[in-house]
Every structure is written in structure tokens, then in C-alpha cells.
Amino acid sequence: MATSVAHVQSASRTGSLPYARAFAGLLLRDLFVLRRELFPFVIRVCMNPLLFLFVFTFVMPHMSGGAALNPTAATGMNFGTVLLPGLMAVAIMFSGIAAVALPLAQEFGVTREIDDRVMCPLPVAGVAIEKICFSALQSMVAAAIVFPLAYYIPATPVVAHVSSWPVLFLVLVLASLTSGALGLTIGTSVKPQQIGLIFGVVVVPITFLGCVYYPWAALVHIRWLQIGVLINPIVYMSEGLRATLTPNLPHMPEWLILGMLLVFLVLLTTIGIRGFRRRVIS
């Protein structure tokens, strides 16, 4: 009898509006907290590309005349141009780790604060998806901050022009959501005590093997590596930005990039939500 009551009431009281309001509330809370930590956020986003650009596109060229370090010298492009999309991809990926994986590890491990948000009138998956969306917002801001750095710092001029705004936008959104989903997957599958290890074990490898510092096409002489890196989602982020921001460089076809980003987004979101549910519901 009790269950029949439940059905009558749920019919009258559900609807997606309360979910939307809870979701908006969670997002607002995260934005509010981020605003308070704006300065550390900007520092975190800028430090890696700043140093990288400074050393490789400013200091080194002054030492060696600029030619030696350019993996794409043959195609006539300078290293600064190669790095522009790559460093934006790293910033996007890293925001996913910093905005989702690290805080989650802390909340699961030490503080259990997440319990409060899990008690929102929203399916648990909604709480996880909010994390992904919030992280995606950060990723996009990070990419926007890195662009001018990567454009103006290199000693040699960077050649960039947008081939198609809609595709660029699509790549940015998909890449940002995917990195949020990656953060969720990492944050829920790694033991909280071991979260420090993920930098060495996950972040550094996927960055160095993510076609960040070289276009995918340049790997043609190391065929096994060229095939192997295809399982790395960062590859499609870098290549996607390369295809849309520096289209003169060799890059993968756009349909492949968008398709693979979508595949990774769905896959990582599914795994991430499953992990999240396992962590918060016993």
C-alpha cells in the first residue's frame, strides 16, 4: 500500500524543474567558491604555459638560433605555433584534474563534505555531471587565458587563424567536458591516499604522449607510437585545437577528432558516474 502512495505522490511532485534548480544551485556554489580563489586559479593556469613558453620559445631560441628544437622544422612552422594549441590542450586537461579529481579525492578521503551535496534533491548522477560541467567552465577559461600567452610570448611570430568558429567552439566544449569526465574518473577510481601519485602516473604521461609538443602527423616515423597514442584523449584535444587554430600545421581530420572526443566523453562520463555512485552510496 505504501508503494502505491509513493507513485501517486511522485507523479505529482516530480518534474525536472527541482532538478534544474538543484543543479543550478550546485553550480552557483562552485562558482562562488572559485571566485574567492580566483588568484590561485589564475596562477595555476598560467604557470605551466608561462614557463614552458619562456624556456622553449624565448630562452632556447636565443641560445641555439631557434632551429634545433623545432620538431616541425621540415614543414616550415616554428615551435611557438606548434605549442599554441598544445599548451591550451594541457590547460584544459589540467583544469579537469585540478577542479574535479583533486577536490574529490579530498572529499572522499578526509572531509566527507561531499555528503552534503549528495543529499541534494537531485539524482546522484546529476551531482557528478555538475562536477563535469563546472570543470568544463574552468577549462574554457583556462584555454582563454593561455591563448594570449602562447600567442605573444614566443620570440618568433606565431601563425594562428581560426578556420571555423563553430568547429573551434565545438572542439573547446567537447575537450573541456571530456577533461572534466577524465577528472571524475580519476578522482573516483584512485584511492584518496594515492591521489598524489596520479601526477607521475597519469598526468605527465598523457601530457608528453598527447601530441602537445608535436603534431600527431610528425610521429609518422615512429609508427607504433603514432598508433599507440590514439588511446590518449589528450591527443584529440591538441589535434582539435591544432585543426581549428593553426590549420596550417598538419593535423587529423576534423570529423575524426570530434568523433573521438565524443567517444571519450561518453566513455569517461559513464565510468566516472559509476565510480561516483559507488563512492557515495553504500
Next chain:
Amino acid sequence: MIVALKGLRKVFQSRGEVIAVDGIDLSVREGELFGLLGPNGAGKTTTISICTTRALPTAGVAVIDGIDVVRSPALARRSIGVVPQYNTLDRACTIFENIYFHCLYFGMSRPAARSRTDQLLGQFHLAERSSSYPSQLSGGLAQRVQIARAIAHRPKVLFLDEPSAGLDPQSRLAMWEAVRGLRQEGITVVLTTHYMEEADELCDRVAIIDHGRILVEDTPAALKSSVGAQRVYALELIERSGLADLTTQIQALSGVVRAEAMPAGVRVFAHAADGLLPEIIEIASASGLRDLTIQETSLETVFIQLTGRDLRE
């Protein structure tokens, strides 16, 4: 019934099979202050977790305010307020923001959330601390903030898991005051505790829970009178060979309701009769009385009578 649990079971599969909740049936009436009293590991937190959608039962049904919590967890959460056993305040937000955002999560408009927050801060005497962060609060204050936050969306039922664990006596009294205040607002309260004074003082009805089962359920007064005795004498003896004999001897005394042989001696349930204690001591002295403790009947006594153990054991 605002809370109705039927045949609730929870078996954890990690590190072997742990039966945390073993077939619990429970009904709580609207507006009641209900207590789950039991020792550590009795299954109190697990029961609360199932009711508050944080754990899925292995079997059984939990219906709260007419909503099946397993089938419609997101909906059920609107009728539920929770204060867990540990502090889950949002460390990145101030006290004000903790309550304010909670209101937003539950769909209030911003002005409504603001005025509700102000009202709660006043009600729980937290107004001066509204811009403090949770890490700056004492345990008692943090507990009060958690209660204020838990009822911010006007839930029908508030679940409090060990609300006075780790509180000093003064904060505990303040917490009791706050909880009593809630029932004036018509909120049903379900709390767990392993302090029998708390269950006795605060609750309209108490269920005693042990090893995942409910042993008895009644008002504190009825539970205490069910013991049929006013005092419990625990005799600790040096010589335990004649224990059975001794027990029968004591049992025969007028005023003694029951005497039980225990590993360390004899436990005597008795009325508060004049001259009974000297008689018992005299009989026990023959076996070398080492120590004697006297307890007024309390929920503790009820627990001892039901399980043969102390609540704290």
C-alpha cells in the same frame, strides 16, 4: 506513519559478510521524537543511511512521508533532513553560505534563501558567527549549524546520527534544547544514540537495537517499568564455585525480582525494599564479595536485561 521500515536488511560484502541490519520493522508517528538506542556497531548508522538514501538495502522497504526512498531517492530527499555522525559542513563556505546554498539546492529563490538563512541563524543563536568558517567552530557550534542546515528546506523528518557524540555536557544540553524546539515546529525527529540518558530525556519513544535487530520499542517509561525492578545490584565475587547456589538463595529473598549468575558474580534485579541490601551483602560475603555496584533502573538496565551485556561493552 511518517517513517515506515519493513523487513529492512543490509549485508555488507566487503571483508567477509557483515550483516549490519538484520530485518528491522519500525514505524515512527508524525511529530514524534524517536530514538534508536544501541551499542557501537548495532547498525544504527546503517539504518539511518538507508532511510536517508545513502545506502541501498539488501532487502526490505523504507517509506518516508509516503515516498519509497529506494525507488525515488531524489524526491525523498526533499522530505528528509540529515545530520550525519561526522561533520559534513562545506569547509569552503561560511556558516551563512552553508545554509544559504543548501536553501538554493532545494529550490528556494535567492531572497527566500537569504531570509530563511537569517531566520535560522537567529533561531540557533548563530548570528554572530555567520561569517565564520566551519573550521573555526567548536564541535557544539558546528553541530548546531548542521542541524540548522538540515532543517533549512523544512523537511518532514530530521535524522540525527549520534548528535551528542563528542560534545561537552553544556553543548549537549544546548543541542537537546534545539532538538526539543524542532518538535514545536512539527518536525519528526529520529535520532540514534548510545547514551541512555539522552534517549530517556529526549525521546517520546525508544527502540533498542543490537546486532542489527530491534529488541524492544516503547516509551522510555514503559521500557523501564518492564524491568519490574527499581534497582540492579551487580555483585563481584572472589569465590565463584557456589554461584548457582548463591543465586537461588538471593532469588528467594523478598524484594528480589530476579537474580542471574554472571561470569564475574551475580546480578540482582530488585525492588527498592528496606533492608534488602544488607541481606544480600551478608549472603554474598560468604563467597568473598569484592565489589558491589548499584544502579537505578534505566534504559541501561533494560538493555542489560535483554542482552546480558552493558551498553558500553
